[in-house]
Amino acid sequence: MNTTLFHEAIVSLKRFEGYFVDISVEVKERWYLFPLPYFKPVDRNINQWLIEQKGQLSRVDYGLKVIYNNATGRNDKMNIWLVNGYTKRVSLGYDRLYFDRRMKWGMRIGINMGSNREVNYLTSEDKQLFFKDESQFVRSFMNFNTELTYRRAIKTRHRFGIAWNSERVLDTVARLNPNYLPDGQTRLRFVDLYYAMSYFDVDFIPYPLKGYHADVFLLKRGLNGAINLWEATGKVGGNWPIARRTWLGLRAAGTVKLPFNQPYLNRRLLGYGDFFMQGYEYFVIDGVAGGYLKGTITKQLLGFHIKVPPVKNLAIHPIPVKVYAKIYSNMGYVYNNDPRNSMFNNKMLYSGGVGIDIVTFYDFVMRFEWSFNQIGQNALYLHRKSYY
Structure with a gap:
């Protein structure tokens, strides 16, 4: 699976x-070949888009994505993304181009380029501040990357990568935040060298209930002195059955960025991507070191299949659906050597809540969570995760 x-x-x-x-x-x-319409809010999570940004369609990326999995029968992946809307972007990628018959050594290549009329130029009181100009693009970016992959055993994968990046912003962005790029620059070209290791010994990667997993990521950004960052990130998790259809899950993650004096571009930490604490979805907590610990008790409530009416000359399988209830708690900490007006930096953070998770086909997971944080806020938060 x-x-x-x-x-x-x-x-x-x-x-x-x-x-x-x-x-x-x-x-x-x-199915392996997916020409699909693309529609995705650009904000960090569904709540931020619906509540803080009032569900504005101007903050949505839309377009076409073509995903071709198992193109040559060796579990390789090809992606083509043509995106319009908030971000004008073109992305091409090919993963798992294997060199040997045993499929231990492989390669990944990718190109990503685009532009925006709006940019998040600063954080104030743990909220993102944006600058927008409808008449012109305020940010342009380009990325070329290639990776060498090594999989000695089925559960562990190593990636050695190099990427060339270009970031360009308007003069206005540099005036609003002279530290957005180093030394008030408006254009920066830099190289990333990185190593990543992933280990999965779980029953089902998109929604693990039994087993262990771990990730390690090491990054060196900048080789010419224009920018200098050493970053190390680690994540580890375990899941165990504790009763009939009931499981305990523990997850921990941490990161450190050196030296501590970094431009705004490199200071993003808690609240971006999957590095977040439940109950703080409306906030971003910038910093140069930090992490969190999460504990969850999950119980399966339902498991069934939805029959789909047959279509001529097309095999359509019933749609599997599983429903889980859960309770959870989080604790975390973010260190910032320049906290300014942040109310969450350099102190212990706590949260908890209850939720319902729905898991269905193509690794689609929908999470409905009622979370509480330490400043007395509570709300229903929605999270969607799919490997497609």
């Missing part, structure tokens, strides 16, 4: 006789 090639995999014992065992493996394959 963790290869993302199949909807379902059923392993059963057919016959056991002396020293001989017959094992049956039944799988249901996924």
Whole structure:
């Protein structure tokens, strides 16, 4: 299941006789070629877009994405993204171009370029501040990257990468925040060198209930002195059954950025991507070091399939659906050597809550969470995660 090639995999014992065992493996394959419409709010999470930005369609990226999985039968992946709206972007990527028959050594290449009429130029009181100019693009970016991948065993993957990046902003952005790029610059070109390791020994990667996983990421940004960043990030998690259809999950993550004096571009920490604490979805907590610990108890409530009416000459499998209830708590800390007016930097942070998770086909997970934080705020937060 963790290869993302199949909807379902059923392993059963057919016959056991002396020293001989017959094992049956039944799988249901996924579709591999997806020309799909693309529609995604650009804000950090659904709540920020719906509540703080009032669901403005001007803050949505839309377009076309073509995803071709298992293109050559070696579980490789090709992606083409043509995006309009808030961001004008073109992305091309090809992953798992293997060099050897045992598929241990491979390669990934990617190109990403685009521009925006709005940019997040500063953080104040743990909120993002934006500058927008409808008459022209205020930010342009370009990225070329290539990776060498190594997978000695099925559970562990190593990536060694190099990327060339270009960032350009209007003079107005540099005036509003002279530290957005180093030394008030409006254009910066730099190289990233990085290493990443991922380890998964879990039952189902998109929504693990049993097993362990870990990630390590090391980055050196800048080789010519224009920018200088050393970054180390680690994530680890474990999941254990504690009762019938009930599981305990623990997750920890931490990062450090050296030296501590960094431009705004490199200071983003808690609240971006999957590095966040529940209950703080409306905030971003910038810094140069920090992390969190999360604990969750999950119980499966329902598990069923939705039958889909047959279509001529097209095999459509029933849609699997699982529903889970959970309770959770978070604690974290973010160090900032220049906290300014932040109310969350350099202190312990706490939160907790209850929620419902829905897991269905193509690794789609929808989370409905009612969270409480330490300043007395509570609200319903929505999170969506899909590997497509």
